[in-house]
Amino acid sequence: MRFINNQSPDKIAEVIEAGTTQFTAQCYELYELPPLGSLVKTGDIYGIVANATTAGLEPGRKPIARGRDEASEEAVYRSSPQLTKLLRSEFTAVVVGYKDGENLRQYLPPNPARIHAFVYLCPPGEVREFSQTFGFLNILANAALPAPTDELIAAALRRMSPAHEDSRAFLVSAGKELAALLSSQYDQLKSILGRLTS
Amino acid sequence: MNQENRLGIVTEASLDKGVEVRLDIPVSVEDMVVGRYVTIEGQKRRFFGMITDVSLGVTDPRLTVTPPDVADPFIAEVLTGTSTFGTIHVSPQLTIGGDAGSLLEGPQPVKTIPGHFSAVNLASERDMELVFGKEDPQRFNIGNPLDMELKLCLNLEEFVKRSNGIFGKSGTGKTFLTRILLIGMLQKSQAVNLIFDMHNEYGWAGTSESGPPVKALKQLFQSKVAVFTLDEENSRRRGVSTDFVVKIGYDEIEPEDIVLLRQTLNLTEPAVEAVYQLRRRLGKSWLQNSLDIEGTEDTRSLLDELSIHESTFQNLKRGLATIRRLPFIEPHAPVDAVKRILDHLDRGISVVLEFGRYRDITAYVLVANMLARRIYAQYQERTEKAMAEGTAPPNPLVITIEEAHKFLNPEVASQTIFGTIAREMRKYNVSLLVIDQRPSGIDSEVMSQMGTKITCLLDNERDIDSVLAGVSGKSELKSVLARLAPKQQALIFGHAVPMPVAFQPVAYDTKFYASLTSPGRSGVEQVEKDIEELWE
Incomplete structure (x- = not known):
């Protein structure tokens, strides 16, 4: 397995379930989830965070309410320090491309990610490089996701835009790409475009 | 190809219906105007075409039902050129192959269409020059194509070979356009002109709706134009130096001239028949004699003999009296006007016949038809003689007539000389320049024989149809024609131009006058004159 170069930021999670189209990773810290739509990387595979959950370690055991006598939410965690170990935050990322040597490919990689591979949040430079082309929009539009596709596409573009010098121009060209992609689904296009500007 | 001029790509095409072009994103649909020229770069050949329609398209019909919030500039910008886009409809006119042979051959009529997604560009000046040619000894600059800084040159040698219509x-600028064309003919072609100038606008100064009077032919081409007049007094009052005063003798009027005037003189059908009989019976001076006929016994017996009814005769007499009242009609003309006109034409001098105050249609139709008939007969004779003897034929003659529908309407076109000239065309080196505001009134057979048609704005459906009858891509040209500006824009199509083009005629001003003094012979003459003056 190839490792990411040293300048990369700290790892945030580890892959615990991997498929060709998606992978799920568990965060090292409770609630330290990457935001919805952010570009993450594991190995040479790029993914966009599409869904996140925080739940108990054991599937059958639900957390119980503990805060009746506590003054604040933080106090709940202070008085039960085991909670941070019993709960875990996970997120699912849609695979949107991979690095083939020097080339960025915006289509599915030949092999899925590996379990226990580290997951990193991509720095702005890499985000900018990745979003030079919009092939990933097509993958997102067609992915089977728990979160609504429109929301995810809009979130991904919103997250990417600050990495570009002219973020509006970036959004406009992404919008044009979407318009071509969703040429016969005007309603969907409208709802995505509506979520791009704030 | 120059990227600046790129408009879009071909998305649909049919030879019959034309080419659909989807505009590129940066191209604004508002910059596209009908009548502009584009080139289409096919794989093997280039096409030249004209924009004939501009439209907006959407990818999803729901966009039109629930329009997006265009107040949001972001949404507007994203949707422009993607979900919503502009298209233009181009009607291809000419094509030129890519190989050397075809390049030499020049543009040819379109027989095929460009392939899918061929690039479409605005025609550059070089493209237009390739099609229309540059200004040269045969070509005369008549204006510039709409929205282009380019000279549109008309090959006048070709132009005068056929009858033409304006x-x-x-008020759309027909007269100015005619004046420009006449000047072009004087300057660049061998043809001589005979102009029946109903409103006194071509010989000496012409009027302009705005500003001072403009110069006309005689002022610009002293040595090549003679002004004849029917109304000497009027011409003198206007300060026109006339070359000849035309008088017409009774004996010069033939029954055919009366036939043409049937409607204006309010003659009945039998009255027209009677004219022929009277002519046969009374000979050359029939008109004078018929008018002199009083209600005597002799007369009655004459009329009985010719089986002309009394009331018919009275009807005819009233009509003929109207003619006699025309001041330029005399019992016997002192000089043969036709001979004088022909003398001038033979010397290569064009003749403008002014009508002075006699602007009513009776005088115009009578004189124009009569003179033209006799001149044409002379030309016919001479051309046939020249052909038999192998000598040079007479100078090509272009006869300009206004209010042409009076001469060429379906009822009389077969009888008037103008109908004959229009149909038989250049066999005898005579052609027509027809100026009219109601082309629908002109016989369709005559219209179909016209070589080049130049039309300013027309808004009557029937007029538009008759002008465009028989032209390929009629419906497209129709939309161009109907959208010409009400002034100083025209559409030219037919024999003398390789493809139809909407253009703006050259401004008729001092700059134009100056451009006419070509640095040829006249320039040398001017210098010589200046030198002479220096020594005086």
């Missing part, structure tokens, strides 16, 4: 509503 059409347009009143």
Whole structure:
């Protein structure tokens, strides 16, 4: 397995379930989830965070309410320090491309990610490089996701835009790409475009 | 190809219906105007075409039902050129192959269409020059194509080979256009002109709706134009130096001239028949004699003999009296006007016949038809003689007539000389330049024989149809024609131009006058004159 170069930021999670189209990773810290739509990387595979959950370690055991006598939410965690170990935050990322040597490919990689591979949040430079082309929009539009596709596409573009010098121009060209992609689904296009500007 | 001029790509095409072009994103649909020229770069050949329609398209019909919030500039910008886009409809006119042979051959009529997604560009000046040619000894600059800084040159040698028409509503600039064309003919072709100038606009100064009077032919081409007049007094009052005063003798009027005037003189059908009989019976001076006939016994017996009814004769007499009242009609003309006109034409001098105050249609139709008939007969004779003897034929003659529908309407076109000239065309080196505001009134057979048609704005459906009858891509040209500006814009199509083009005629001003003094012979003459003056 190839490792990411040293300048990369700290790892945030580890892959615990991997498929060709998606992978799920568990965060090292409770609630330290990457935001919805952010570009993450594991190995040479790029993914966009599409869904996140925080739940108990054991599937059958639900957390119980503990805060009746506590003054604040933080106090709940202070008085039960085991909670941070019993709960875990996970997120699912849609695979949107991979690095083939020097080339960025915006289509599915030949092999899925590996379990226990580290997951990193991509720095702005890499985000900018990745979003030079919009092939990933097509993958997102067609992915089977728990979160609504429109929301995810809009979130991904919103997250990417600050990495570009002219973020509006970036959004406009992404919008044009979407318009071509969703040429016969005007309603969907409208709802995505509506979520791009704030 | 120059990227600046790129408009879009071909998305649909049919030879019959034309080419659909989807505009590129940066191209604004508002910059596209009908009548502009584009080139289409096919794989093997280039096409030249004209924009004939501009439209907006959407990818999803729901966009039109629930329009997006265009107040949001972001949404507007994203949707422009993607979900919503502009298209233009181009009607291809000419094509030129890519190989050397075809390049030498020049543009040819379109027989095929460009392939899918061929690039479409605005035609550059070089493209237009390739099609229309540059200004040269045969070509005369008549204006510039709409929205282009380019000279549109008309090959006048070709132009005068056929009968031509200038059409347009009143006040759209027909007269200016005609003047420009006449000047072009004087300057660049061998043809001589005979102009029946109903409103006294071509010989000496012409009027302009705005500003001072403009110069006309005689002022610009002293040595090549002679002004004849029917109304000496009027011409003198206007300060026109006339070359000849035309008088017409009774004996010069033939029954055919009366036939043409049937409607204006309010003659009945039998009255027209009677004219022929009277002519046969009374000979050359029939008109004088018929008018002199009083209600005597002799007369009655004459009329009985010719089986002309009394009331018919009275009807005819009233009509003929109207003619006699025309001041330029005399019992016997002192000089043969036709001979004088022909003398001038033979010397290569064009003749403008002014009508002075006699602007009513009776005088115009009578004189124009009569003179033209006799001149044409002379030309016919001479051309046939020249052909038999192998000598040079007479100078090509272009006869300009206004209010042409009076001469060429379906009822009389077969009888008037103008109908004959229009149909038989250049066999005898005579052609017509027809100026009219109601082309629908002109016989369709005559219209179909016209070589080049130039039309200013027309808004009557029937007029538009008759002008465009028989032209390929009629419906497209129709939309161009109907959208010409009400002034100083015209559409030219037919024999003398390789493809139809909407253009703006050259401004008729001092700059134009100056451009006419070509640095040829006249320039040398001017210098010589200047030198002479220095020594005086």
